[in-house]
Amino acid sequence: MKPLVQTEKLGKYYPRGGGLFTRGTFTRAVDGVDLTVGTGETVGLVGESGSGKSTLGRLILRLVEPSFGRVTFDGHEITSLSARELQPLRRRMQIIFQDPYSSLNPRMTVRDILAEPLRIHKLTARGSEEEGRIVELLKRVGMRPEILDRYPHEFSGGQRQRIGIARSLAVQPDFIVCDEPVSALDVSIQAQIVNLLLDLQEELGVAYLFISHDLRVVEHISHRVVVLYAGHVVEEASAERLYRGAVHPYTRTLLAAVPGNEAARRALPVLADATSPARVAEEDGCPYFPRCPSGKVGTCDVTMPEMSAAADDTTHRFACHFPETR
Amino acid sequence: MSSEAPLLSVEGLCVAFRTERGAVRAVDDVSFSIFPGETLGIVGESGCGKSVTALSILRLLPTPPAQIEDGSLHFGGRDLRTLSERELEAVRGDEIAMVFQEPMTSLNPVHTVGAQIVEAIRLHRPDSRREARTRAISLLERVGIRDAATVVDAFPHELSGGMRQRVMIAMALSCEPKLLLADEPTTALDVTIQAQILDLLQSLRRSSHMAILLITHDLSVVEHHTDRVLVMYAGEVVESARVGDLFRRPAHPYTRALLASMPRLGGGKRRTRLPTIEGVVPGLGNLPKGCRFQERCGAVVESCRAERIPLTSFGTVEENRMVRCLRAEELAS
Numbered sequence: 001m002k003p004l005v006q007t008e009k010l011g012k013y014y015p016r017g018g019g020l021f022t023r024g025t026f027t028r029a030v031d032g033v034d035l036t037v038g039t040g041e042t043v044g045l046v047g048e049s050g051s052g053k054s055t056l057g058r059l060i061l062r063l064v065e066p067s068f069g070r071v072t073f074d075g076h077e078i079t080s081l082s083a084r085e086l087q088p089l090r091r092r093m094q095i096i097f098q099d100p101y102s103s104l105n106p107r108m109t110v111r112d113i114l115a116e117p118l119r120i121h122k123l124t125a126r127g128s129e130e131e132g133r134i135v136e137l138l139k140r141v142g143m144r145p146e147i148l149d150r151y152p153h154e155f156s157g158g159q160r161q162r163i164g165i166a167r168s169l170a171v172q173p174d175f176i177v178c179d180e181p182v183s184a185l186d187v188s189i190q191a192q193i194v195n196l197l198l199d200l201q202e203e204l205g206v207a208y209l210f211i212s213h214d215l216r217v218v219e220h221i222s223h224r225v226v227v228l229y230a231g232h233v234v235e236e237a238s239a240e241r242l243y244r245g246a247v248h249p250y251t252r253t254l255l256a257a258v259p260g261n262e263a264a265r266r267a268l269p270v271l272a273d274a275t276s277p278a279r280v281a282e283e284d285g286c287p288y289f290p291r292c293p294s295g296k297v298g299t300c301d302v303t304m305p306e307m308s309a310a311a312d313d314t315t316h317r318f319a320c321h322f323p324e325t326r
Numbered sequence: 327m328s329s330e331a332p333l334l335s336v337e338g339l340c341v342a343f344r345t346e347r348g349a350v351r352a353v354d355d356v357s358f359s360i361f362p363g364e365t366l367g368i369v370g371e372s373g374c375g376k377s378v379t380a381l382s383i384l385r386l387l388p389t390p391p392a393q394i395e396d397g398s399l400h401f402g403g404r405d406l407r408t409l410s411e412r413e414l415e416a417v418r419g420d421e422i423a424m425v426f427q428e429p430m431t432s433l434n435p436v437h438t439v440g441a442q443i444v445e446a447i448r449l450h451r452p453d454s455r456r457e458a459r460t461r462a463i464s465l466l467e468r469v470g471i472r473d474a475a476t477v478v479d480a481f482p483h484e485l486s487g488g489m490r491q492r493v494m495i496a497m498a499l500s501c502e503p504k505l506l507l508a509d510e511p512t513t514a515l516d517v518t519i520q521a522q523i524l525d526l527l528q529s530l531r532r533s534s535h536m537a538i539l540l541i542t543h544d545l546s547v548v549e550h551h552t553d554r555v556l557v558m559y560a561g562e563v564v565e566s567a568r569v570g571d572l573f574r575r576p577a578h579p580y581t582r583a584l585l586a587s588m589p590r591l592g593g594g595k596r597r598t599r600l601p602t603i604e605g606v607v608p609g610l611g612n613l614p615k616g617c618r619f620q621e622r623c624g625a626v627v628e629s630c631r632a633e634r635i636p637l638t639s640f641g642t643v644e645e646n647r648m649v650r651c652l653r654a655e656e657l658a659s
Contacts, residue, residue, distance in 0.1 A: 048517070048518065049487075049516055187371065187588055188583065188602060188603035191589075191600035192602045198599060213516060215591060216588070216590060216591050217589055219592070220593070220596055220597070220600070222597075239596055243592050254518060257517045257520065258517060259524075259546035259549070259551075
């Protein structure tokens with residue numbers, strides 16, 4: 001598969017603490033991530049709140065400026081581009097959010113919401129061409145053109161998410177960051193949106209970075225899954241392989257915590273209740289060490305584990321000194 | 327369990343909300359009982375009436391716009407509907423406690439968690455401040471907080487979401503309630519913490535013989551943490567069953583469709599279309615005549631649209647199941 005999006009050692013540090021005369025420290029939200037999304041591929045990104053998954057999604061789109069590292073999109077290094085140089089590439093990269101209510105302007109009708117990206121990127125002439133494209137977009141996401149003059153508050157959560165998806169499709173993107181797109185929706189509506197995303201990928205060949213804390217949905221929709229902990233990729237593999245044979249203790253804990261996995265949970269020691277996985281910059285060693293049931297003092301708390309690949313599958317990579325056996 | 331008298335029994339509960347477009351019934355003829363030491367789950371999507379049902383038990387809904395129109399609420403032999411506000415105050419927190427979804431908004435940000443637990447204890451007990459504080463620390467330990475002696479002096483914002491929810495549970499347990507109403511207690515928490523909190527509730531239930539009413543939208547939470555389940559849809563109970571029976575053989579088309587639309591871990595059918603329930607829940611203001619699920623049901627027939635569908639028994643007598651569907655027996659076999 002041709003790589004569409006690639007990050008190299010991508011990171012974002014946020015300053016924290018410190019006053020007028022004292023030096024603060026940094027929170028490492030994202031800390032040196034290498035990630036690849038292929039053309040037409042879905043990569044699931046999982047992790048707890050504070051793991052940096054949303055920040056990573058925004059860094060790739062340069063909605064957040066990286067502290068270091070590179071992002072390459074379809075062969076173009078975009079981290080050093082000016083806003084003007086970035087503009088033509090922006091059209092090809094979109095994002096949909098968890099809460100489509102707060103990301104849709106409440107004063108704009110559906111027509112205006114969908115016309116805006118078309119006008120910004122000058123994709124259609126105003127008038128009948130624009131109108132035709134808007135109607136086509138609505139149909140594409142399973143909504144009727146009669147709703148064009150309505151406002152976001154008149155719709156349910158699932159319908160608003162459809163409008164958000166239609167807006168992102170308006171510019172015919174190659175890549176969409178889906179940031180918890182179904183987390184706020186009811187179960188029956190979740191399935192509708194998951195199906196819509198699958199259909200769109202099949203028809204349009206769009207690639208997704210699918211960010212979610214729900215491992216069941218991620219397993220269902222993804223080709224590959226990347227597990228993030230405290231800003232670091234701790235494991236990545238094909239969806240099938242990860243769910244059957246994760247080797248990182250954190251991934252195994254995450255899988256065991258899914259309701260319905262009681263047997264797996266009983267086999268695991270109780271996970272320490274960390275306040276937040278985000279770390280300050282002075283700490284060494286594996287970020288998961290404070291919570292890890294199999295961490296060893298003298299190794300895990302002093303040295304950051306390197307990324308290594310499984311012997312029988314080089315696409316299954318993990319960062320752990322003492323990986324569990326499959 | 328069945329030889330005992332129920333701890334809580336709700337009969338024919340109807341709750342209406344006054345709106346600009348007239349009154350709508352958010353809860354329509356809901357009945358159930360909870361026995362000591364039992365966990366009853368109420369599951370359903372947003373707007374189905376599950377939270378309104380829980381809030382009505384303690385009469386916590388603002389009136390107006392809400393009003394309990396009909397039904398009885400009996401708790402330990404007393405009629406909760408006829409208690410005075412003062413008598414009810416004594417039941418709340420002491421005999422029936424409640425835990426909500428978002429622990430940050432239910433804790434007071436300007437007091438330490440210890441002070442808040444002490445207040446809860448002293449509201450219902452003659453304990454001295456010192457005794458109550460000792461009790462607060464032991465409660466925090468009981469909900470799995472390791473350095474309870476430190477946490478007792480922390481402010482809510484200094485704690486993680488999981489820790490705050492543990493504090494809320496500690497506070498709810500402070501007077502050893504007989505019944506805990508837990509409304510989406512883990513929905514706002516990370517999956518690893520969610521598992522811990524649900525396990526904690528179950529172990530507390532076992533050790534103290536407390537009953538739990540667990541309100542959730544997540545069927546898989548219900549599957550593993552309850553004894554019996556009510557499934558609600560558009561204000562009505564559409565199905566009630568023991569949890570094992572429900573998952574083995576769901577009786578209502580809505581329950582079946584909900585179960586099918588949930589992706590399962592290691593489910594195998596990766597990247598295929600999920601079965602969906604097309605359409606949306608009808609608005610409470612314009613419910614169809616007959617079955618409320620008719621517009622979204624694949625098995626609808628003419629008689630489903632004629633009149634309100636009664637809740638009837640389903641399966642064997644021993645299963646003690648109820649379902650609101652004319653074709654349940656025929657479709658489930």
